[in-house]
Amino acid sequence: MLVGPSGAGKSTWAASRFRAEEVVSSDALRGVVGSGPHDLDASADAFDLLERIVAARLGRGLTTVVDTLGLDEARRTAWLAAARAASLPAVVVLLDTPPELCRARNRERERPVPAQVITGQLRKAATIGTVLDLEGWDAVHRVEHAGRESERAPERPLGLTTRPTERRSSQGLRFVLQVGRFPWGEEPAAWLAGIATAADQAGFAGLALMDHLIQIPQVGRAWEPIPEPWVTLGLLAGLDTGLELGTLVTPVTFRSPGVTAKAAATLDVLTGGRAFVGLGAGWWGREHAAYGLPFPPARERLDLVESAIATMRDLWAPGTKGTDRLPETTCYPRPVHPIPIVLGGSGERTLRIGARLADAVNVRTEQVDRALAAVAGTDVKVTVLDVPPGGRQFADPPPRQLDRYGALADLGVDTVFLAISDLRGPDDVAGVAAILT
Structure with missing residues (x-):
């Protein structure tokens, strides 16, 4: 059989x-x-x-x-x-x-x-x-x-680990821990390592870092730490885990797409093929003004999203050549696997761009139906950022949580980016392991 x-x-x-x-x-x-x-x-x-x-x-x-x-x-x-x-x-x-x-x-x-x-x-x-x-x-x-x-995939260079078997729950979902607050005290590196190790042991498929220059009001106060994500992902790449690593999401207004492509390719090589890129148009004017960055109107930012995805794909492709966007695509090391691009946002044009150019679109749980309709007939996956409103993250008993995630899986959701709203340390990550089985 x-x-x-x-x-x-x-x-x-x-x-x-x-x-x-x-x-x-x-x-x-x-x-x-x-x-x-x-x-x-x-x-x-x-x-x-x-x-x-x-x-x-x-x-x-x-x-x-x-x-x-x-x-x-x-x-x-x-x-x-x-x-x-x-x-x-x-x-x-x-x-x-x-x-x-x-x-x-x-x-x-x-x-x-x-x-x-x-x-x-x-x-x-x-x-x-x-x-x-x-x-x-x-x-x-x-x-x-x-x-x-x-x-068959080409043999990887010596020293690189192979990608682990894909981790999914019994309901068929992938869970990625989304970290947006960093109460790390006096030992930032040790705290980050503890969170990543706990996520790996709990059964998470990956870990995503929020990409902001100032802590956003929905999560914490402006003077609370929020590290530069690509530097931080480099630290996590050195740990002995099987986690996929990336951002959710990097605004296209923060860095040129070529620089983001270079960072992601390097991360992919260092992890043996476990990098992904979450991408978005950006939304918070304050952080752009504070850091001297342009913050164009929404339509122009979405134009930048389209151009950024195309540029990154060009730089990750085999060989060196010129394109209609770049005079040459010299970007080494190349990634060791096709790096997925997850486009965040639920606007009509954002979803159209995602259905055409991205590997997945990421929305809030209440926006799943709209996202599924937008990507119908394509291979683009739908992922959700799950931030239960109010109070502690898991006030509901596990059976009710599993019912909620089962409903998402039945709709066709592929991955849940799980943000633990009251995250303090590794024990809080270990405490959600029951819903990942």
Whole structure:
């Protein structure tokens, strides 16, 4: 039984290990009863035929490789029961292929699986391992980074750590700790290290730093410390964690996009491919005036967002060449993985820019529906900044918190940037571990 989302490489893996006659593929049968292997309209007839072929082969005691998504529990357990009835060993092969590779392969198809559908498949696949272990299969064989030889990632330079397996909760969400207040006392570096280490141990997928020049009124007082984030991320990069690291969000008005691209590429290299960039148009005039920075009207700032994303992509791309924006793209070291850009903001134009140019759009929880509508039909993810209003962060009991996050996951949210409003130290980070499982 093969298990994995569309584009995971199941058919390629099976073809290299079994005779064609032993593999019963839903895609191949769609080609028999429909217009081609990706004709989803022929799925019902293809699965009816698949069930009969599997039953006939098992009845004769023949090796049978079921090549479907394998994500449907009812079908999976029915095939397990059929193997038991035929006194045949029942083995699952789970293909743990990076989501970005699955999406890239899907885009290359003549009839791609809709973006919302593959997002659901990837979310389900991310948490299916434990379920398979409990179903009673004779063995669950995990294949990491399955794919054709030509699609394998190039070897990383010596000394770089590999990116960790993506961390998701049982609901399929990624949680990233968003740190915006810094009550670090007399030991700033030790406090920061403690927060990051606690986040890593609690199961957070990453850590994001707020990027402001003066502490904002929504979080604290103007004289409270708020460090320069890219310098601070360099400190965190030296810790032994698997956290993804970045900003949420860096205003395009603070630095030229080329300088931000250089900082992010360096961070990516130092972490072995764990950097991301949160980007925004900026909104607080006071900090710009205090630091002598221009603060143009909103329309011009959004123009800068569009230009900044294009410039960063140019500088991160392989090779050195001229573009319509830059006379040359000499930016070394290059990133060691495609650096995701998360665009913050919920305005109509911001969401349009995000759907066209970014990897994700980040909004508040009450703005999720608007964001989902804006990115419909694209591969752009929706993430949320979760700052529960009033009082202590987690006054609600864990079941109610899990219900709230489950509702976000059901809507199609990919990542929650969790801001602990009463953050004081590592113990507060450890205290939220229950909702990350």
